[in-house]
Every structure is written in C-alpha cells, then in structure tokens.
Amino acid sequence: xxxxxxxxxxxxxxxxxxxxxxxxxxxxxxxxxxxxxxxxxxxxxxxxxxxxxxxxxxxxxxxxxxxxxxxxxxxxxxxxxxxxxxxxxxxxxxxxxxxxxxxxxxxxxxxxxxxxxxxxxxxxxxxxxxxxxxxxxxxxxxxxxxxxxxxxxxxxxxxxxxxxxxxxxxxxxxxxxxxxxxxxxxxxxxxxxxxxxxxxxxxxxxxxxxxxxxxxxxxxxxxxxxxxxxxxxxxxxxxxxxxxxxxxxxxxxxxxxxxxxxxxxxxxxxxxxxxxxxxxxxxxxxxxxxxxxxxxxxxxxxxxxxxxxxxxxxxxxxxxxxxxxxxxxxxxxxxxxxxxxxxxxxxxxxxxxxxxxxxxxxxxxxxxxxxxxxxxxxxxxxxxxx
Numbered sequence: 589x590x591x592x593x594x595x596x597x598x599x600x601x602x603x604x605x606x607x608x609x610x611x612x613x614x615x616x617x618x619x620x621x622x623x624x625x626x627x628x629x630x631x632x633x634x635x636x637x638x639x640x641x642x643x644x645x646x647x648x649x650x651x652x653x654x655x656x657x658x659x660x661x662x663x664x665x666x667x668x669x670x671x672x673x674x675x676x677x678x679x680x681x682x683x684x685x686x687x688x689x690x691x692x693x694x695x696x697x698x699x700x701x702x703x704x705x706x707x708x709x710x711x712x713x714x715x716x717x718x719x720x721x722x723x724x725x726x727x728x729x730x731x732x733x734x735x736x737x738x739x740x741x742x743x744x745x746x747x748x749x750x751x752x753x754x755x756x757x758x759x760x761x762x763x764x765x766x767x768x769x770x771x772x773x774x775x776x777x778x779x780x781x782x783x784x785x786x787x788x789x790x791x792x793x794x795x796x797x798x799x800x801x802x803x804x805x806x807x808x809x810x811x812x813x814x815x816x817x818x819x820x821x822x823x824x825x826x827x828x829x830x831x832x833x834x835x836x837x838x839x840x841x842x843x844x845x846x847x848x849x850x851x852x853x854x855x856x857x858x859x860x861x862x863x864x865x866x867x868x869x870x871x872x873x874x875x876x877x878x879x880x881x882x883x884x885x886x887x888x889x890x891x892x893x894x895x896x897x898x899x900x901x902x903x904x905x906x907x908x909x910x911x912x913x914x915x916x917x918x919x920x921x922x923x924x925x926x927x928x929x930x931x932x933x934x935x936x937x938x939x940x941x942x943x944x945x946x947x948x949x950x951x952x953x954x955x956x957x958x959x960x961x962x963x964x965x966x967x968x969x970x971x972x973x974x
Contacts (some may be wrong), residue, residue: 626700626709633699633707634658634691654695654707661687669700723969813946816936820844826957831962838870841959845952847937848872848929851960852880852888853922864888864925870930887913888925898950908932912941917959918964926956 629636638655661683669679699705700712714721827840842849848871852864864880880886882893884922887901894901903911912928930937943949 613874626711629707629709630692630696630700630712633696634688637707640678652695652698653692654699657687657691657695658684661705721826723966808945812935813939816939817947819846819936820940820952827959831966834966836963836966838868838963841956841963842871845928845937845940845956846930847934847941848877850927850929852927854892854925864892876927887911888927891915891925892923898953900942910938910942914953916960919961920964920968922964924960926960 592950603657634654635658635956636655637653638658665680665683668674668683671677672679672683697712697716698708699707702708703715740780822841823844827836827844830836838849838851849868850866850870850872852866854862855865856862862882864882866876866878869876877881880888882889888911891899891901892915895915897915897917899915901913905911909931910929912930913927914928916924916926918924928941930941932938938944939947940949940952
C-alpha cells in the first residue's frame with residue numbers, strides 16, 4: 589500500500605512536468621499557440637472570457653478567470669449607483685476601469701500562461717515566465733525521447749521483475765515443504781529396518797535440510813534486494829520533489845544510492861592533452877585528486893579509455909573499500925565519470941552499483957543518469973543567471 593502511494597505521488601508530479609515539456613516541444617508546430625499579434629488577445633481577454641461562465645472560477649485551485657472582475661464590477665455598479673452621488677457615466681468609468689486594470693495586469697497574463705486554461709499563448713508564456721520556460725526547455729533539449737514519466741515506469745518495472753522472482757521462490761518453498769513432509773512419513777514407516785538403513789535416512793534428511801536452508805537464504809537475499817529497491821524509489825521520489833522546489837543537489841544522489849560520490853568531467857585543452865577534472869565530491873573523505881591525467885592508473889581513466897557507457901570498472905584502494913566508475917554521456921557534448929565509493933559494510937550501495945545475481949543495475953544507472961542530466965541543466969542555468 590505504501591509503495592502504491594509513493595508511485596501515485598511520483599506519477600502525479602512527473603505528469604505535470606511532462607505536460608509542460610510536451611507543450612514546449614510542440615510549440616513550433618502549434619498554430620494556436622504561435623498566432624501572430626497574441627497581444628491583441630491580452631487586451632480583449634477580460635471581455636472574451638466573460639462568455640465562459642463555467643470556467644469563471646475554480647475554487648479548489650484559486651484559478652480566477654480574467655472575466656471575473658468585470659462581473660464583479662457590474663454588480664458593484666448597480667449597488668453603488670444608489671449609494672453614491674456620482675453620475676452614471678462617471679461611476680461606470682471608475683468601476684469598469686478599475687476592474688479592467690486588475691484583469692489586464694494580473695489575471696489575463698496568468699490565464700495565457702496556464703496550460704489548462706484554454707487561453708494559453710506560447711509567446712505570452714515565454715515573456716511572462718521566461719525563467720521557468722528556459723529551465724524546462726534546457727532540461728528536455730538534450731534528449732527528445734526523454735520524459736519525466738519514464739522514471740516511475742522504470743522503477744515500477746524493476747519492482748515487478750523482482751516480484752516474479754518472489755513468486756517463483758514461494759512455489760519452490762511450498763514444493764520443498766511438501767517433499768520434506770513426505771520424507772518424514774516414509775522415515776516413520778521405516779523404523780523397523782536395520783540401524784544402518786536408519787542412519788542413512790537421517791543423513792539424507794540432514795542434507796535435505798541443508799538444501800532447504802540454502803533456499804531460505806536465497807529468499808532472504810531476494811527480500812533484502814526488494815527492501816533496498818523500495819528505499820531507492822522513496823529517495824528518488826524525495827529527490828524529484830526537491831528538484832521541483834529548487835533544492836536538488838548531489839547530496840540527493842548520495843542519499844539515493846547510500847554511499848559517497850565523486851564526479852569527474854573530461855576536459856580537452858587541445859587535441860593532445862586531456863584530463864579528468866573533479867566537479868562534485870559528496871559523502872567522501874575528500875581525498876580524491878582534483879584532476880587526473882589520462883596516463884594515470886585509475887578506474888575513472890580506464891572507463892574513459894574503453895568508452896562503453898554500460899560497463900563499469902572497479903578499484904580497491906584499500907581492503908574492504910571500493911571505487912566503482914561508470915561513464916555517462918551528458919549534455920553540451922560533455923562526458924562525466926561518476927565514481928561510487930562503497931565499502932564492504934554498505935550492502936545497499938554494493939547491491940545498487942555493482943551488477944550481481946539478485947539485480948541488474950542497468951535500470952538503476954538509467955535513473956542516476958537522468959537525475960544527473962537534470963542537475964547539469966539546473967547548474968548550467970544558475971551559471972547563466974550569474
């Protein structure tokens with residue numbers, strides 16, 4: 589039940605982001621959103637929206653129609669007409685001028701920037717919400733096939749695949765228990781046989797119990813894997829909310845995988861000189877070098893030389909401590925090497941970063957990659973603003 593609620597919240601926020609992304613991607617081909625002289629609509633929208641009585645106001649979201657001040661002004665006109673000494677025309681000019689000003693400067697621009705209002709105009713959105721538009725445009729420009737909804741879909745696929753394994757082990761466990769009961773019955777029926785035969789039966793039963801214990805241990809490992817995947821999903825959900833609220837950082841990636849992270853970017857000063865420059869370091873002792881030459885013996889260098897994005901290289905700087913390096917293709921023609929720094933006591937980090945029998949980490953790395961793309965775009969936007 590808890591996992592279902594988490595998926596629902598994650599799907600809700602990604603659906604909202606995807607709706608904005610689709611509008612930006614289709615903006616150049618959308619004849620409605622790109623009409624010429626959109627500002628004419630800005631001037632007439634306070635009167636035009638008065639015909640939409642059903643959409644006049646939505647109390648749940650406080651989404652006020654540009655026509656609402658005009659209706660209120662009309663009501664106040666007839667009330668104040670008897671309560672004041674102003675003339676008909678003077679009172680009408682004051683009331684409707686004030687109502688039109690509120691609608692023109694506040695409600696009309698908001699309606700033209702609302703994807704669901706029915707009055708959305710792309711050029712108005714670019715003008716009034718330029719910062720939001722630039723962030724969304726840069727976040728989706730690197731990969732036309734990327735949608736935020738792919739994140740909960742990939743996580744759901746991981747959980748479903750492991751649920752299939754759980755059903756298989758349940759069936760194996762039921763079969764093993766039935767076989768054990770049958771052997772116990774046969775053993776009771778053979779009490780009258782010789783001591784040698786009885787000893788052989790006991791030995792066979794002991795071996796069978798050992799096999800059952802082995803299956804139980806495998807089932808426990810599967811349940812532990814499922815637990816860590818659920819934790820990863822919850823932490824990813826939290827990271828998306830933090831990203832939505834402009835609080836996302838590399839510390840959220842560390843929280844997702846449960847171990848320290850360093851990120852290096854491949855820098856080319858000229859055709860003959862390349863090196864790796866450290867751009868992020870979180871959750872480690874900080875001993876990693878700030879830059880690494882391409883002739884040095886590091887896993888980060890080796891993974892760049894191979895140039896394969898789905899492979900990983902492992903270093904063991906000291907006993908029980910590891911560096912897992914992976915290569916990622918980023919935006920703006922950049923290459924990143926992400927180093928995970930787990931030790932032998934961090935079961936969750938080892939399971940999520942190193943391929944193993946219980947879990948194929950490819951989908952986990954796809955989620956990490958998508959998060960890094962968004963982080964890169966957000967950082968690029970901040971540098972541009974500064």
